[in-house]
Amino acid sequence: xxxxxxxxxxxxxxxxxxxEREQKLKLYQSATQTVFQKRQAGELDESVLxxxxxxxGANPDFAxxxxxxxxxxxxxxxxxxxxxxxxxxxxELGFLESCLRVNPKSYGTWHHRCWLLGRLPEPNWARExxxxxxxxxxxxxxxxxxxxxxxxxxxxxxxxxxxxAFTDSLITRNFSNYSSWHYRSCLLxxxxxxxxxxxxxxxxxxxxxxxxxxxxxxxxxxxxxxxxWFYHRWLLGRADPQDALRCLHVSRDEACLxxxxxxxxxxxxxxxxxxxxxxxxxxxxxxxxxxxxxxPGHVWLCDLPATSLNDQLPHHTFxxxxxAGNAQKECVLLKGHQEGWCRDSAxxxxxxxxxxxxxxxxVLQSELxxxxxxxxxxxxxxxxxxxxxxxxxxLDPLLYEKETLQYFQxxxxxxxxxxxxxxxxxxxxxxxxxxxxxxxxxxxVLHLGHKDLTVLCHLEQLLLVTHLDLSHNRLRALxxxxxxxxxxxxxxxxxxxxxxxDGVTNLPRLQELSLCNNRLxxxxxxxxxxxxxxLVLLNLQGNPLCxxxxxxxYLAELLPLVNSILV
Numbered sequence: 001x002x003x004x005x006x007x008x009x010x011x012x013x014x015x016x017x018x019x020e021r022e023q024k025l026k027l028y029q030s031a032t033q034t035v036f037q038k039r040q041a042g043e044l045d046e047s048v049l050x051x052x053x054x055x056x057g058a059n060p061d062f063a064x065x066x067x068x069x070x071x072x073x074x075x076x077x078x079x080x081x082x083x084x085x086x087x088x089x090x091x092e093l094g095f096l097e098s099c100l101r102v103n104p105k106s107y108g109t110w111h112h113r114c115w116l117l118g119r120l121p122e123p124n125w126a127r128e129x130x131x132x133x134x135x136x137x138x139x140x141x142x143x144x145x146x147x148x149x150x151x152x153x154x155x156x157x158x159x160x161x162x163x164x165a166f167t168d169s170l171i172t173r174n175f176s177n178y179s180s181w182h183y184r185s186c187l188l189x190x191x192x193x194x195x196x197x198x199x200x201x202x203x204x205x206x207x208x209x210x211x212x213x214x215x216x217x218x219x220x221x222x223x224x225x226x227x228x229w230f231y232h233r234w235l236l237g238r239a240d241p242q243d244a245l246r247c248l249h250v251s252r253d254e255a256c257l258x259x260x261x262x263x264x265x266x267x268x269x270x271x272x273x274x275x276x277x278x279x280x281x282x283x284x285x286x287x288x289x290x291x292x293x294x295x296p297g298h299v300w301l302c303d304l305p306a307t308s309l310n311d312q313l314p315h316h317t318f319x320x321x322x323x324a325g326n327a328q329k330e331c332v333l334l335k336g337h338q339e340g341w342c343r344d345s346a347x348x349x350x351x352x353x354x355x356x357x358x359x360x361x362x363v364l365q366s367e368l369x370x371x372x373x374x375x376x377x378x379x380x381x382x383x384x385x386x387x388x389x390x391x392x393x394x395l396d397p398l399l400y401e402k403e404t405l406q407y408f409q410x411x412x413x414x415x416x417x418x419x420x421x422x423x424x425x426x427x428x429x430x431x432x433x434x435x436x437x438x439x440x441x442x443x444x445v446l447h448l449g450h451k452d453l454t455v456l457c458h459l460e461q462l463l464l465v466t467h468l469d470l471s472h473n474r475l476r477a478l479x480x481x482x483x484x485x486x487x488x489x490x491x492x493x494x495x496x497x498x499x500x501x502d503g504v505t506n507l508p509r510l511q512e513l514s515l516c517n518n519r520l521x522x523x524x525x526x527x528x529x530x531x532x533x534x535l536v537l538l539n540l541q542g543n544p545l546c547x548x549x550x551x552x553x554y555l556a557e558l559l560p561l562v563n564s565i566l567v
């Protein structure tokens with residue numbers, strides 16, 4: 001045994017490591033305490049830089065110490081010569097880079113680097129771009145580094161075309177670079193801004209076709225990677241709609257004017273401004289949302305004075321001017337008529353999808369066929385299935401309606417964890433199709449029964465609807481947005497799973513409401529119905545509340561004007 005090295009046992013090794021950690025902790029705590037004491041005493045000198053360097057070099061996430069360093073550097077700015085200051089900054093940049101090697105995702109380190117470069121008269125932005133490229137080679141999804149690169153590119157006025165070329169290099173190296181695809185979606189609209197009018201896609205057609213080819217190569221190379229599929233979905237989307245007043249409706253009975261917008265707005269003296277002209281004279285009114293809440297909404301209304309609705313004149317002209325949106329709309333209320341309106345006659349391109357040229361349609365049709373072929377090879381690829389659905393929506397939602405529903409069934413079987421999301425998306429598409437059919441028929445009656453709907457959307461498009469059938473679906477609630485249906489007279493929502501009626505409020509024309517075979521538990525859930533002044537028929541048969549004691553008495557007191565209540 002003599003002459004052989006003694007090997008430490010595992011217990012001895014553990015004890016040695018414990019003692020080493022304790023020693024490091026004591027030094028760490030001692031240095032931290034010294035820094036705080038010096039800061040409190042106002043001794044912000046280079047010794048504080050040295051102490052904080054020791055601590056931050058091991059733990060770059062100590063945010064308070066970065067604040068200390070900034071305080072020291074600000075004080076030294078007034079004490080150092082330009083040459084000394086330049087040397088200090090160079091040392092600080094090197095120290096920051098060493099901290100980033102310890103933790104490339106340190107918020108404090110990246111922020112301190114931004115702060116430091118922002119104080120330099122002539123920062124070396126090219127060096128910073130090169131530093132970003134090095135760190136993105138190590139971790140291409142380091143969003144801290146991506147944020148810093150965007151900061152540097154903005155400060156250095158790097159042309160978007162150069163940054164786009166940078167994303168090209170990263171995507172070519174690895175198609176699965178989600179951050180590069182995302183950055184690309186930010187850069188392309190800057191390079192190719194779209195005009196403000198018309199149902200536009202997000203990019204000009206020639207650029208879009210090139211991008212579709214690029215992304216198709218990506219998801220055919222690795223069908224299971226989600227990055228390219230997400231980018232493809234962005235490409236199929238449309239630009240934000242042009243600001244517009246979609247519909248203007250005036251009611252003599254309710255002495256009310258209602259206007260719907262192309263996007264949610266908040267009307268008020270400090271936000272969006274609406275001007276109302278009645279017979280070419282300005283009228284001061286107070287605007288409110290249908291549900292009375294002061295938040296952004298598609299639909300706003302105001303009360304009208306009796307003088308603006310008198311029946312002595314052959315007609316009254318109402319014009320609403322949306323100053324922020326640079327839009328206006330006008331409607332006429334004729335003598336002897338109880339209502340008047342003016343609305344856009346919208347096509348499917350204007351409502352829900354982009355306008356397609358022959359070339360773009362041909363490319364998308366080719367992509368659809370390619371995705372179907374890929375789906376045969378990869379039958380359980382959820383991204384491929386979803387993209388097939390989206391391509392069908394982009395090409396012709398009504399033509400592919402039946403086939404789209406079949407693909408939804410397949411997708412739910414492949415991805416059961418997202419069944420609820422897929423049900424809601426399917427409901428959204430079905431409702432869009434129904435709105436298109438209603439637009440083409442130019443009717444005010446909408447039948448949405450037996451469609452297995454789980455959610456209601458686009459209700460702001462139904463301002464003029466008088467009869468709505470929602471029976472035999474899977475709705476759990478009638479949403480507050482239902483209050484936008486100012487002309488609704490008959491609502492049928494039988495055979496659903498409705499538990500709440502919060503949306504059935506302030507409907508001035510609602511006369512008949514049928515809620516048979518739902519899940520209304522207690523009579524108090526019917527409280528919102530008291531705000532519907534013309535309700536005369538209410539059918540609640542088949543709901544649990546029908547068995548509750550005192551239901552009839554409660555309803556008689558809550559709704560004294562309702563002639564017929566069936567329970």
